[in-house]
Amino acid sequence: MSPNKKQELEDIGELYIKELMSICFFQLDLQENLFGMYSFKMHDLVHDLVLSIGHxxxxxxxxxxxxxxxxxxxxxxxxxxxxxxxxxxxxxxxxxxxxxxxxxxxxxxxxxxxxxxxxxxxxxxxxxxxxxxxxxxxxxxxxxxxxxxxxxxxxxxxxxxxxxxxxxxxxxxxxxxxxxxxxxxxxxxxxxxxxxxDTRLFVNGVCCFNSLQILWVVECPRLECLLPQMDRCLTNLRMLVFVECESLTSLPPIIKHLKALESLYICDCEEIDLTGGGGDAQDLNLRLQILYITNLPKLEILPEWLLGSANTLKHLHIEQCENLKALPEWLPTLKSLQTLEIVECNELSSLPEGIRHMKTLRKLVIIPEL
The missing domain is CATH 3.80.10.10 (Ribonuclease Inhibitor)
Incomplete structure (x- = not known):
């Protein structure tokens, strides 16, 4: 294995994991690696071998x-x-x-x-x-x-x-x-x-956090403000996760500056409105590959800033968004979309007409069926 010098440590680590999986050193315990996390199981014989070598x-x-x-x-x-x-x-x-x-x-x-x-x-x-x-x-x-x-x-x-x-x-x-x-x-x-x-995070600034690749903000019920007044920070952030931030009403304006962001997960944030984010959607130039959203009662339509990732978005998961009534007509313009999963969005009654012509789409899951 010869990792590329430009690869991040996290990418190199994932290469090694996949190599070990390919030779059955261990195998995935769960097929879905939510939030980029893996769970493995190891055969008893391999486990005993490791113990004998490493004791x-x-x-x-x-x-x-x-x-x-x-x-x-x-x-x-x-x-x-x-x-x-x-x-x-x-x-x-x-x-x-x-x-x-x-x-x-x-x-x-x-x-x-x-x-x-x-x-x-x-x-x-x-x-x-x-x-x-x-x-x-x-x-x-x-x-x-x-x-x-x-x-x-x-x-x-x-x-x-x-x-x-x-x-x-x-x-x-x-x-x-x-x-x-x-x-x-x-x-x-x-x-x-x-x-x-706390109600506010990083009020003293995080402009030195330019090595940060992954940020999870979870179980912060009082959080109202995140990443204030910063536009040149977190330049290498690749994954951003919000879970159970019940008082958060919008994504931080810094989202438009996160050019390296690949994965965005937003779960159980009851007050959040995704239609913000700042700027013309076509000018955001994001490179999201994964958008995973679940239990967002205020979501009625997908935000237009998602168009900034039209050439890169591969996986879109929408779950338990009870007020989502329609998917936008521009959805078929997501040129790289491979997986679209819509689960328990009961107000949604139809899909955009052009979705059948999406050449890259490999997996379409709708539960319950429309």
Whole structure:
């Protein structure tokens, strides 16, 4: 495999995944990779082979542990703090820690203090209210996962010292009051997911977020304003996701400047009106490939700014939009459309006349049938 030098890291990673799938190293568990996420399953024999090869570099700390090789670099923790401390002194090269349980904050703090060269730290489903400020000392950290912590209220501003951080996962952190004020300093972020009680995001600007490829804004029920007063930011953003942002009334004006945007997902945003977005539709020059919208009660007709992606849009999914009454007559001008799925849009009674002449359309799903 010889990746093109111009390819993004995410594209190269997907190439490797597809290569491993092609030789049955693992296979897709679900056919649909919603929001660009994959789920895999692995044959037991392959699983056992991986364990036999990697046992000196990977280990799980659980109640059955008796011993562990000093060469272990990747830890999976599903045991108590006492069990972790039992092995921590003999481990000097740990690079990854994945918690499988709900650790006490003292356990997390101990690991941050003990292991200074972490590249990955993931603590999903935890229940502490404050992340230790010592997280700012992990200068090599690339990946920090705090998803689905429903108790955490604030992040220390020291997290903004993680200048090498590429992935920060905060989705499902429903009680998070606001993002750290100096977040704009995290210049190498490529994947960011956010849940918060705040009404405004990035009011201090994100003009340094030009490495960001993927942004998820999920479970932000009070969010009213996103990405204010910015027109030259997020220049490399490729995927934008909004889920359960009940107070968001329109797409941010910055949408017209996201020239690299390929995938847009908008789900369960009850007040959003897609007819905005700014500018003449023909002048937007977007390059969307995927538009996925579901449960948008205010959607009555597709927005004209979608015409800006007439040459690139490949997949269009519309679901549970109860007030969508008609598809626009210009829909057949989407020259690259391969998949059109319309699910439970009960007010829709017909399709545009020219849809039968769309040469690129490979899959048409309408449930229930018109």
């Amino acid at each position: 000196e570099e990977w280990s799980e700390i659980d109640s059955d542990n008796k011993d562990m090789a000093s060469t272990v670099r990747h830890l999976s923790i599903s045991s108590s703090s006492q069990q972790v401390s039992k092995f921590s002194n003999k481990l000097t090269n740990v690079r990854s820690i994945m918690y499988r349980n709900e650790p006490h904050v003292s356990s997390v703090e101990a690991c941050i203090s003990r292991f200074k060269s972490l590249r990955l730290l993931t603590i999903p489903y935890s229940d502490f209210e404050n992340l230790p400020s010592s997280i700012g000392t992990q200068k090599h950290l690339r990946y920090l996962g705090l998803s689905l912590n429903q108790s955490i209220k604030k992040l220390p501003n020291s997290i903004c010292k993680l200048h090498n951080l590429q992935t920060l996962l905060l989705d499902g952190c429903r009680d998070l009051e606001r993002l750290p004020k100096d977040m704009r300093n995290m210049i190498n972020l490529r994947f960011l997911t956010i849940s918060t009680k």
